[in-house]
């Protein structure tokens with residue numbers, strides 16, 4: 001799964017690199033990949049992440065101009081990031097092969113994580129280079145993560161209910177015998193409610209920060225991005241992610257000032273720190289989530 005993760009990561013990396021370049025240049029996100037210098041559409045055999053770069057020795061096949069080294073760094077970096085994510089959070093390969101409802105949910109979750117990591121990387125790169133977090137990225141991301149929360153919980157609670165109905169003793173965990181199953185389903189939806197509520201609360205805290213610092217520290221892009229992170233990480237993992245972002249931001253700021261790269265009061269974009277904090281929360285949060293989910297399994 002780690003090797004699969006690395007390969008998927010490099011593919012996502014080349015996608016992330018292309019999207020962030022197009023966002024920065026304000027060109028259309030859709031359409032086939034082309035050389036940034038000569039604008040020639042690339043052939044399919046030039047689209048293998050990392051491998052194509054190395055085979056072409058970092059130069060365009062058509063105009064021989066140098067492909068920015070950032071392309072290689074982003075592809076390899078995303079490869080490592082996704083490999084690590086898979087190593088720590090992905091279900092074992094055998095579990096995905098034996099297809100059932102559980103693997104459907106795990107697969108869905110894995111897909112969503114890949115989507116989240118891609119958004120984190122895009123915001124990291126674009127905010128670092130331009131100081132902006134684009135609505136074009138955050139709006140669809142907020143919508144999709146909200147939708148995912150609802151759909152995955154609907155599937156989870158439906159499967160759980162069906163499992164209870166179909167097992168021999170399961171009906172004794174349902175009304176009128178007991179409220180065990182319904183209580184658990186209720187808890188699942190309560191967790192969704194908490195995620196939405198905490199996401200909005202976190203976004204409001206960032207609005208407050210804008211008002212307090214008069215727009216010098218955070219921007220409205222950060223507010224929308226935090227709304228996405230709040231939904232994507234879910235409660236209480238989203239609190240962990242935001243806390244880590246502030247922690248990392250403080251450490252890096254101190255270093256930048258100490259080494260004279262920045263002076264006190266000068267701002268640095270916060271999006272990259274939010275991305276890093278969220279990534280760390282994504283890596284280490286799921287263990288908590290998994291033990292939480294396994295507590296839902298009926299104990300008979």
Ligand SMILES: [Zn+2]
Nearest residue numbers: 035038060063
């Ligand atoms: Zn070219």
